[in-house]
Structure formats: C-alpha cells, structure tokens
Amino acid sequence: MVEEEQGIKLTDEQKKKRRSRSIAIAAVLAALVAIFYVVTIVKLGPGILNKPL
Amino acid sequence: MPERNEDAQAIKSSKDTPMSLVERQDTMHEDSSVWTGGMGSASDYVALLKPRVMSLVIFTAFVGLMLAPGSLHPVLGAVAILCIAIGAGASGALNMWYDADIDEIMSRTKKRPIPAGKITRDEAFAFGITLSAGSVVALGLLVNWFAGAFLAFTIFFYVVVYTMWLKRSTPQNIVIGGAAGAFPPMIGWASVTGSVSLESFVLFLIIFMWTPPHFWALALFKSGDYRAAGVPMLPVVAGETSTRHHIVVYSILLAPIAVAPYFLGFATPVYGVVSALLGLAFVGMAVDVWRKRDGEPARLACVRLFKFSIFYLFILFALLLGESLVVGA
Numbered sequence: 001m002v003e004e005e006q007g008i009k010l011t012d013e014q015k016k017k018r019r020s021r022s023i024a025i026a027a028v029l030a031a032l033v034a035i036f037y038v039v040t041i042v043k044l045g046p047g048i049l050n051k052p053l
Numbered sequence: 054m055p056e057r058n059e060d061a062q063a064i065k066s067s068k069d070t071p072m073s074l075v076e077r078q079d080t081m082h083e084d085s086s087v088w089t090g091g092m093g094s095a096s097d098y099v100a101l102l103k104p105r106v107m108s109l110v111i112f113t114a115f116v117g118l119m120l121a122p123g124s125l126h127p128v129l130g131a132v133a134i135l136c137i138a139i140g141a142g143a144s145g146a147l148n149m150w151y152d153a154d155i156d157e158i159m160s161r162t163k164k165r166p167i168p169a170g171k172i173t174r175d176e177a178f179a180f181g182i183t184l185s186a187g188s189v190v191a192l193g194l195l196v197n198w199f200a201g202a203f204l205a206f207t208i209f210f211y212v213v214v215y216t217m218w219l220k221r222s223t224p225q226n227i228v229i230g231g232a233a234g235a236f237p238p239m240i241g242w243a244s245v246t247g248s249v250s251l252e253s254f255v256l257f258l259i260i261f262m263w264t265p266p267h268f269w270a271l272a273l274f275k276s277g278d279y280r281a282a283g284v285p286m287l288p289v290v291a292g293e294t295s296t297r298h299h300i301v302v303y304s305i306l307l308a309p310i311a312v313a314p315y316f317l318g319f320a321t322p323v324y325g326v327v328s329a330l331l332g333l334a335f336v337g338m339a340v341d342v343w344r345k346r347d348g349e350p351a352r353l354a355c356v357r358l359f360k361f362s363i364f365y366l367f368i369l370f371a372l373l374l375g376e377s378l379v380v381g382a
Contacts, residue, residue, distance in 0.1 A: 014091045024095035035132060039195050042128045 093172035100166050101149055101177055102142030102184075109366075110141040110237045116370045117241030117256055119377045120319060125245045129196055133244035136192035137237055139184050140204045144211040144233070146181035150174050151216050159278040181212075192244070200243040207236040221283075224290040227272075231264030232257075238370075255313050256373075262307040263366055266300045266339060270359040273297075273342070274352050297343040300358070304339035308332030311369055321380070324372045331365050 010018065114137045118130055125133070149156065149167055153174055156162035166172040172180075185208050193201025215230030235257045242253035269287055272279060273296060276288040288296045311332050315325030338358040345351040 010091065017092055017094045020094040020096075021098070024098070035135075035195075038128055039132060042126050043195075 089170075090173045090176060092170065093166060093176060097166040097171045098180060101146040101172065101180060102139075103145030103148075104142075106145060106234075107138050107142050110234075111138045112367075113256070113260065113370055114138070114237040114241035116374045116377075117238030117253060118244055119241075119374055120238075120252065120256070121242040121245035123245050125196075130244070133192060133196045133200065133241065136188045136196070136201075137204060137240050137244075140188035140192070140208055141237065143181045143184035143188060144208045146177050146184065147208075147212040148216045150177040150181055151212070152220075153177075155282045155284060158282040159275075161275060161278060196244050197247045199247045200240055203236065203240045203243050207233055207240065210236070221285065224285045224287045226285070227268045227287070228265050231261055231268075234264060235260035252314070252317060252319050255310070255317060258310050258313075259307070259369065260366065262303060262310055263362065266303045266307065266335075267359065267362040267366075269296050269300050269303075270342065270355045270362065273355040274359075293346070297346070301336075301339045301343050304336045308336055314373060320373055321376050324369075324376060327372060328369055331368060335361065335365055 111134055115134055118125070118133060149165055152162075153167040156165050157168040162168070167174060167177055185205075189201050189205040189208070192204050211230070211233035215226065215233055219226040219230055238256035238260070239249055239253045242256070243249060272286040272288050273293060276286065276293070279286040280289045287299060291299075308329075309332070311328045312325055314320035315322065315328065320328075335358075338354070338361055342351075342354045342358050345354045
C-alpha cells in the first residue's frame with residue numbers, strides 16, 4: 001500500500017507562479033552581485049586586490 | 054466542544070468586522086491539503102510596489118540628487134536612486150498589506166494583488182519588510198548612512214504614521230501623510246551631501262503643499278468610494294464645501310512656494326516665470342472647483358484640477374532638472 005503524500009500539494013497553477021517568482025529572484029540576486037561588484041571597484045578602486053598584506 | 058466554539062467565534066467576529074482576505078481564506082478552505090498562498094507571479098509582486106507612485110519618487114529623487122551641490126559617482130547615484138525607489142515600493146507593499154480591507158471595497162483599488170486573491174497579506178508583509186530593510190541597509194552601506202536613515206524614517210512615516218495611524222483617524226490624513234511622498238528629493242539630495250539644506254527643504258515643501266489639493270480633487274469625485282470604505286477623507290467628514298475651501302487655500306499657498314527656487318537662487322528666471330504662470334493656472338482651476346458645486350460641471354472641474362496637478366508637478370521638477378543639466382554642463 002502506498003502511503004499518501006503528506007504536506008502541502010501545489011496545483012499546476014501554483015507551480016507555474018512559483019517558477020516565475022524563482023526566475024525573478026534569480027535575476028534580482030544576479031543584479032545585486034553585479035551592483036556590489038561594481039560599487040566595490042568604484043569606492044575602493046581597481047587596485048583593491050593589489051594591496052600588500 | 055472547543056472547536057465548535059472557535060468556529061462560532063470566528064463567524065461572530067466576521068460579522069462584526071470585515072474579514073481580511075487571509076481570514077476569509079482560512080475560513081473558506083477547511084481542507085488543509087489545499088494551500089491558497091503561492092498564487093502570486095513575479096508581476097503581481099511588482100504591482101505590490103505601486104510602480105506608478107514609484108516612477109514619481111524616482112523622478113523627484115533624481116531631481117534632488119542632480120540639484121545638490123558637490124558630486125557623486127554616477128554608479129553611486131544610480132544605486133541611490135534604486136535604493137530610494139525600492140524603499141518607496143516597499144512602503145507601497147506594506148501599505149497594501151495593512152489596507153487590504155479598504156482596498157477590497159474601493160473601485161480604484163479592488164484589483165490590487167491582495168484583494169484580487171493573488172497574494173496573501175502575510176506574503177505582502179514579508180515582501181515589504183524584506184525590501185524595506187534591504188533598501189535602507191544598501192543605501193547606508195553603499196552611499197551614506199544619513200541618506201539610509203532618512204529613507205528608513207520615510208518608510209516608517211508612510212507605513213506607521215500615515216497608513217496605520219492617520220489615514221483611518223483624521224481627515225487631515227493627506228496633509229501630514231503627504232510628507233512621506235515629499236521626502237524623496239531630500240533623500241536624493243542627502244545622498245550627495247550627507248545632509249539637508251534650505252534648498253532641499255523647498256523641494257520637499259513644493260510636494261508637501263501640492264499633495265492635499267491633488268488628493269482632495271480626486272477625493273471629491275471619488276468620495277463615494279472613501280465613504281463606503283470608512284476612510285475619513287475630507288469630503289466625507291467635513292463635507293464637499295469645506296473641501297473646496299481647503300483646495301483653494303492650499304493652492305494659493307502652493308503657488309508662491311513653487312516659485313521659491315528662483316528667489317533662493319537655484320533656478321533661472323525661466324523657471325521663475327513658468328512656475329508663476331503654472332501657479333496662476335493651478336489657482337484658477339482650484340477656484341473653478343470652488344465655484345462649480347453641482348452635477349457634471351463640478352465633477353469635470355475636479356478631474357481637470359486633478360490631471361493638471363500631475364502635469365504641474367512634473368513640469369516644475371523637469372524644469373529644475375533641465376536647468377541643472379544645462380547650467381552644470
């Protein structure tokens with residue numbers, strides 16, 4: 001006998017909407033990475049990695 | 054049986070106060086295997102940010118940033134505007150979270166994501182809080198902490214002071230709540246200078262004085278909506294005649310304030326002349342609203358003032374921006 005699956009079951013519509021949200025979150029995260037990268041260079045200069053320890 | 058009692062109480066309280074959508078969903082879907090959240094697409098979440106209000110915020114904050122003395126690296130300037138825009142959007146989402154019961158009733162707002170059943174109140178709250186914190190921290194870390202703190206204060210002012218407190222309790226809600234919408238140019242200015250000044254305060258004052266006649270003109274031809282929702286807008290509480298008096302008084306106060314940038318020396322005579330003429334037109338239309346009290350002519354006068362007020366503010370700030378670009382070049 002197969003045990004019935006527990007928890008919340010998403011409808012197809014909910015799965016579709018979740019996919020659209022996931023893509024949006026991925027895009028936002030990628031944009032944040034780019035922003036912090038560029039701002040680091042703007043604020044600290046391109047030589048940030050060449051400083052002596 | 055305790056469960057029955059809880060059900061009975063839920064039904065009783067639902068009769069006393071209008072149910073929020075979340076409560077309604079809880080009582081409608083007894084079957085716990087069907088989860089009613091997770092129905093919002095990315096575009097529904099964008100709608101929570103009130104993109105049209107956001108566009109005005111972006112524009113006025115940009116003008117503040119461009120007019121400020123000193124310089125800011127263009128990348129940091131863009132980051133500042135982005136943070137201010139996201140902070141404004143987050144305020145919008147938190148406003149929709151709190152006002153879902155009102156939005157459900159008014160024709161203008163009942164298609165918003167929460168009343169439309171696309172996003173639950175909890176989801177909107179989490180989204181709004183996350184973006185608020187993120188925008189404030191990012192503006193503080195990447196631009197300066199004075200601007201970050203100013204943005205945090207603005208979000209607090211709009212969500213707590215205006216939405217949660219004043220909007221439902223006083224007909225002066227728009228007057229004081231309008232301050233939240235007037236802060237963005239000051240935050241843009243503070244992003245460059247790390248402080249406030251008389252000039253940035255004048256930019257604030259223009260939007261602050263503009264907001265009441267703008268919204269009261271809208272409230273006059275949508276007063277049925279506000280009455281149905283129980284929002285104490287001026288036409289609902291003090292009557293339409295009193296609202297018309299208020300519109301005229303605020304318009305007369307607004308017109309000279311809008312010319313102030315010229316007298317304070319951060320705008321050219323061209324701005325001085327145009328803002329004075331537009332101010333006269335604004336007062337003229339306000340008087341028209343005051344004169345026409347009944348029927349279709351009265352409604353048309355309100356619609357005309359409402360539409361002109363948007364054009365008026367846009368032209369004033371566009372002129373200031375254009376002059377700063379030309380003079381600065």
